[in-house]
Amino acid sequence: MPKLRRVLIANRGEIAVRVIRACFDEGIESVLAVSAADRESLGAELADRVVVIGPAAAAESYLDLDRVVSAAKVSECDGLHPGYGFLSERPELAAACAEGGIAFVGPSEEAMRRSGDKATARALARELGVPINEGSDVVGSEQQAREVAERIGYPVLLKAAGGGGGRGMRRVEAATELAGAWAQASGEAEAAFGDGRIFVERYVRHARHVEVQVLGDGRGGAIHVGHRDCTLQRRYQKLIEEAPAYGLPPALDAEIKDASRRMISALGYAGAATCEFLVDPDRGSAGFLEINARLQVEHPVSEMVTGVDIVREQLRIAGGEGISAGQEEIEVSGHAIEVRINAESPARDFAPSPGTLAKWVVPEGTGVRVDTACFPGWTIPPHYDSLLAKLIVGGADRTDALERTRRALRHLRVEGVETTAGFALDLLGDADVVAGRVHTRWVEEEFIDGWNASNEAAAAASNEEAA
């Protein structure tokens, strides 16, 4: 198959800009599908062509599969990149592209179904001897869930088989809480994903979230591009990501990379995939969680420490050109940290803070990358998520990268909207974060109350001064 000639980008914001850039680098024409609210976006300015597909509401634009595929057809694209979020994990989109003779930049419909469903992905992992966190397959009733929980011991997690992002997920500390949690989790899973299936898993109290970036060529070949640590989260939303994941025992490190490659290879998967693991530092063990069958928000940290351009590789794979590097060529060097800068107010429980960017200055340069769709004067549409930018900073080692990230955050100048940059700066200065003594619930359980208190104290002090 010849390389792709013209690619429709079915997304918005920073990731649209990122994919446009990769198209530029690959010599591919980019066509950006936008909603009416994004006509003036940075992506619309940068793309070779723009197609307005629908009104601002995502349901009638970025989430409308028919309109997206129609846009690719009427603009005569031979490829479609879904970005992340929106339609990116819908097997129906991969199928519609295949049917329309458009190369979907991602896995086949079947590979996406098999990897995207947590239950089948776990079954695959078990088949391949990949370690899985203790737990069950899909359970059909509260009683079955209770039996599994008794067997593996409380606390347990109830998780939606078809879901993600924390929806349809409930922690159960004791048997008495199970009935309520079951009703909530299955109801929420049904509402959010139209799929009420639930499975039960041992809850790891001090878990770290570690994931392996993999590229598959669609013919059974696969390489890993190192791993990342995404432990710093708030309500299951990642705040800060790093590459590589630090401090893993060497055997565990090798095991999860190898396991990830084997799974993606067995799926005949094409494109970028991420295999997620829950690492239990107390036991020195890892359990497979799920496969994300798409490009991830935090892919740039892997790019920074390996030099691999993951989005260009995606385009090459979709165009039938294969992966440009072999496993032996992938070397991880230094350390990279990504901070998500959201238009949110941390002091007001992270409420969205839309508005117009009166000032937008970012400290970009060697070793400091900013992936964003922001520019001074831009009005952030209120219809979509609050991600403004990703600040990605490299350093010789983790200590250096942390220091340089803090320095970069202090030089970020944003006016007109509130952002999470100051919160991230405080987080990255915390002794536990610097020492790596954190877990996935650490921000909520150990950090945020103290941060709120000192924040309020500082606000009160400055009010007093003003008065």
Added chain:
Amino acid sequence: MIVTVGEDRLHVSRDPLPEGASLAAPATAAPASGAPAAGPVAAGDPPPPAVAKASSGAGPPTAPPPAAAPAEVPESGTKIESPSVGLFWRSPSPGAPPFVEVGQQIAAGETVAIVEVMKLMNHVASPVDGVVTAILVENGAPVEFGQAIVVVDPQG
């Protein structure tokens, strides 16, 4: 507002219509060389029609030209905009007479065109009574959301 009946969607707009910032090629074509031909009329009866019949399988067949070629937009009149990205069709099925011609008197709610999105036929209805003064897109051409497609003069 979009009314869905079976596989057909009816788009009715009462909003003041802003300039559809079309990014298609600049104007070249004259309005509307409709090609009426023999054949059953599947839709397009006087009001209230619009939501009647347009089977999803029998989409108009001709391949679209690479880009839309809108005509000049008259200054006055109500500009009816495309409710979606898709292909613009002037008649309910191949060979059928067009829904409307320039100079024709139409009533509010009457279908003026179809915008096809992946075999889904979206009937676009006029929000006003009036006379069709321009058809801005060629039959079968791609259109974008918000692009002006037909102009109706309510004074007419």
